[in-house]
Amino acid sequence: MHSDGFHAQDTPGDTALPPHPAGPSHTATGRLAPSWRQRIFAVWFRHMRVYTKNLIANGFPPFFEPLLFLVAMGVGFSGAFSGKPVEGLPFLDFLASGLILTSAMYTSAFECSYGTFIRLNYDKTYDSMLAAPLLPRDILIGEILWAGTKGAFFSSAVLSVISVFGMIGTAGSLLSPLVGFITGLVFASASLLVTSFVRYNIDHFNFYFTGFLSPLFFFCGILFPVSQLPAPLSSIAEALPLTHLVRLERAVCFGNWGPEHVWALVYALVFVLAVGWLAIRRLEKQLID
Amino acid sequence: MPRFPAYICRMNTDPVIKAYAITKRYGTLTAVDGLSFQVPPGTCLGLLGPNGAGKTTMMKIIYGKGRRSGGDLQVFGYDPGRHALDVKACTGVVPQEDSLDAELDVRSNMRLYARFYGINRQVADKRIEELLSFMELGDKNTARIRELSGGMKRRLVIARALLGNPRLLILDEPTTGLDPQVRHLIWDRLRKLRSSGTTILLTTHYMDEAYQLCDSLIIMDHGKAVLEGNPRELVEKGIERYALQVFDQETGPDLRTRATDRAIRFEEAGGMLYAYADRLGDLEDLAGILTARDYVLRQTNLEDLFLRATGKGLNDAQ
Numbered sequence A: 001m002h003s004d005g006f007h008a009q010d011t012p013g014d015t016a017l018p019p020h021p022a023g024p025s026h027t028a029t030g031r032l033a034p035s036w037r038q039r040i041f042a043v044w045f046r047h048m049r050v051y052t053k054n055l056i057a058n059g060f061p062p063f064f065e066p067l068l069f070l071v072a073m074g075v076g077f078s079g080a081f082s083g084k085p086v087e088g089l090p091f092l093d094f095l096a097s098g099l100i101l102t103s104a105m106y107t108s109a110f111e112c113s114y115g116t117f118i119r120l121n122y123d124k125t126y127d128s129m130l131a132a133p134l135l136p137r138d139i140l141i142g143e144i145l146w147a148g149t150k151g152a153f154f155s156s157a158v159l160s161v162i163s164v165f166g167m168i169g170t171a172g173s174l175l176s177p178l179v180g181f182i183t184g185l186v187f188a189s190a191s192l193l194v195t196s197f198v199r200y201n202i203d204h205f206n207f208y209f210t211g212f213l214s215p216l217f218f219f220c221g222i223l224f225p226v227s228q229l230p231a232p233l234s235s236i237a238e239a240l241p242l243t244h245l246v247r248l249e250r251a252v253c254f255g256n257w258g259p260e261h262v263w264a265l266v267y268a269l270v271f272v273l274a275v276g277w278l279a280i281r282r283l284e285k286q287l288i289d
Numbered sequence B: 001m002p003r004f005p006a007y008i009c010r011m012n013t014d015p016v017i018k019a020y021a022i023t024k025r026y027g028t029l030t031a032v033d034g035l036s037f038q039v040p041p042g043t044c045l046g047l048l049g050p051n052g053a054g055k056t057t058m059m060k061i062i063y064g065k066g067r068r069s070g071g072d073l074q075v076f077g078y079d080p081g082r083h084a085l086d087v088k089a090c091t092g093v094v095p096q097e098d099s100l101d102a103e104l105d106v107r108s109n110m111r112l113y114a115r116f117y118g119i120n121r122q123v124a125d126k127r128i129e130e131l132l133s134f135m136e137l138g139d140k141n142t143a144r145i146r147e148l149s150g151g152m153k154r155r156l157v158i159a160r161a162l163l164g165n166p167r168l169l170i171l172d173e174p175t176t177g178l179d180p181q182v183r184h185l186i187w188d189r190l191r192k193l194r195s196s197g198t199t200i201l202l203t204t205h206y207m208d209e210a211y212q213l214c215d216s217l218i219i220m221d222h223g224k225a226v227l228e229g230n231p232r233e234l235v236e237k238g239i240e241r242y243a244l245q246v247f248d249q250e251t252g253p254d255l256r257t258r259a260t261d262r263a264i265r266f267e268e269a270g271g272m273l274y275a276y277a278d279r280l281g282d283l284e285d286l287a288g289i290l291t292a293r294d295y296v297l298r299q300t301n302l303e304d305l306f307l308r309a310t311g312k313g314l315n316d317a318q
Helices: A038-052 A055-081 A091-121 A125-130 A136-164 A172-197 A202-217 A231-239 A243-255 A259-287 B055-062 B084-089 B104-114 B121-134 B150-161 B182-196 B205-211 B231-238 B249-259 B280-288 B302-310
Strands: B017-026 B029-039 B043-050 B071-076 B091-094 B168-172 B199-204 B217-222 B226-230 B242-246 B266-267 B272-275 B293-300
Touching: A038 A055, A038 A136, A038 B104, A055 A091, A055 A136, A055 B055, A055 B121, A091 A125, A091 A136, A091 A172, A091 A202, A091 A243, A091 A259, A125 B084, A125 B280, A136 A172, A136 A259, A136 B199, A172 A202, A231 A243, A231 B055, A243 A259, B029 B055, B029 B071, B029 B217, B029 B226, B043 B055, B043 B205, B055 B168, B055 B199, B055 B266, B071 B084, B084 B091, B091 B150, B104 B121, B104 B150, B121 B150, B150 B168, B150 B182, B168 B182, B182 B205, B182 B293, B199 B205, B205 B302, B217 B302, B226 B231, B226 B302, B231 B293, B231 B302, B242 B249, B242 B280, B249 B266, B249 B272, B249 B280, B266 B302, B272 B280, B272 B302, B280 B293
Parallel strands: B043 B199, B043 B217, B091 B168, B168 B199
Antiparallel strands: B017 B029, B017 B071, B217 B226, B242 B272, B242 B293, B266 B272
8 A cells, every 4th residue: 555646746626547457448447337227227127116016006007097086086076076077078078188197297206305205315225226337317317217117107007097987088098198208207207306405304395396396286177277377377387297297198089189198298308307317416316325 | 166168267466456546435434545456366365444544345346336527447367347258258247235036036136136147047946955055054045135044144144155166265254243153154165265266355343353364464444444454464463462351441550550660561452451572471560450351361353453554442432
C-alpha cells in the first residue's frame, strides 16, 4: 500500500486520468456488463417474480373491486340512470369503460410511490441492485415498465369482470390492456417524480393520493363527461393526463375514433418521456450519493 | 472452493484499486478527506475506524454507488464515476444491510440476482448450488428468507456477491452482529477467496477481524488515514508490547507514581486508564497494587494502536 499518488498532478476533481496501460476500453477487464435491454428486463423480471409470488392475494383487488363497484352502481342506481345515455352510451357502459383505467392508475401510482419509497428507504432493495452491474436509470426504467405491466394486468382484470356482466363486449375493448399499460406508464412516471420529492416522510404521499389522484378520479371523465364541468374546471381537466387516457379507452371500447384521440396518445407519450426523464434525473441523485 | 469457468477479467500485477487523494464532501461535512491507497491483486485491504470515519463512503465511491468530490480513482483501470458498469461487472459487493427479497426463497433470490449479471439460467443454477454449499447453505435452497438466522442471511448475501465471479470483493462490515462461529466461517471463506486470487476490500470495527484477514490496513478517523500498514507490523513497530488496562481510574495517581523511572506510557480513554510497556514485568509490578477484577494485563492490539494514533477509544460514539 502506498500513499503516494499514482497520478502525476494533484488535481482533485479532475477525473481525466492517464489511460490505464490496457486502455479504458471494454477489453481492460474483458468482462462485459449485460446490455441495457438485459438489465432493464432483469429489473422488470425481479418485480414480476416478487409480485406473482403472492398472486392470489395480489390479484384479488383488481377483480373484486370493480365487481363491488359495478354491483353497487348497477343495483343501487340502475333506476336512476336508465334512459339517460351519457355521450351516447348507457351510463353503466360509460362508467365501466372509465373504471378500466382507474384501477390501472391506482396500481401504478401505488407501485411507484409507496412501493418505490419502501424499496428505496426501508427494504434497501435498490442498494442491493446497485451492487450488481445495474445503473440507477436501469432500475427506474424497469420500475416504470413494471408499473405499466401492472396497469395492463389490472385493466384486463377489470375488463374481464365487466364482460361477465355483459357490458361493453366489443372486439375493440380487447385493446384495453394496451391503454392500461400506457396509463400505468403515465402514473408511474408522475409517481416517481412525486417520490423524488418525498425524502423522509412516507405520509406525504397522502397529498398526492388525496390531493391529486382523487380529483382525477372524480373530474377526468370517468363518472361524467368533462364537458359537464363549468368553464375553468373543464379546461383544467383537459390539461390532466387521465382525461385523455379515458377518452382513448372509450374510443378503444366503442370505436368512436376522432382526431382528439391522436392528441390523447401523443399527450400520454410525451408526458411519460418528459416526466419520466425528470423523475429519473432527480432519483438518480438519491441513488448515487 | 467453487470451481468456475476460467474468469475473463484481466489478471496482471497492477493494483486493482488505485485511489489518490479521494475526497467526499456532503455540504460542510468532509466524510473522506484526501485518502490515498492502492490495493494489489489478491490482497486484502481493511478500512478500520469508528462510525462516521468515512469507511462506507469510501467503499461506495469505489463501486460507483457514491460520487467523489475530488481525487483520482481507478478500479481495474476504470473510473467508477464514469464506468460503474465495467467496475461492477468484475466486483462483488456485500452492503452493510442484508437486503434480500423476503417474499422469495433462497434460490429465487440468487436466481434473480444472477440475472443482473446476465448469467443464463443453467449456468446460474450450477453456480448457485456451488456458492450455497461454499457458504454452508447447501440445505437452505428452498428456505424462506424469514426462516434464516442473521448469520445465514449474511452468508447468503456474501454468496450472492460471488455470483458474478468477482475479481474484487467489497464487504461493508461483513461480520457485525454475528456470533463467533459464523464470524470464523466467514473469515475462513474470505481467506480462501483471497488465496484463489480474489482481491478483498473490507470495512470493519473489529480489530480481530482486521488482524485475521488484512494484508494491509488503513485506520481512519474523520475521513483521514491516521495509520496504515500491515496489521502485525503496525502492532509490532507502532506500540509497546504489553498493555495494562485499568478499569478504576482513581488508582491513576498511585500507578503513575509507581511507574516513575520506568518506560511506561499512560493513556486515558473511555473512563479507563491504559499503561503500556515493552517489559511485561514492569506492568506486573504496577498491577501488584490493584485488585484482580480491576485490571486486564494483556498483549497490545490494534485497538491500543488506534488509541495512540487518535487519543481516543475506537468505540467512542461518533
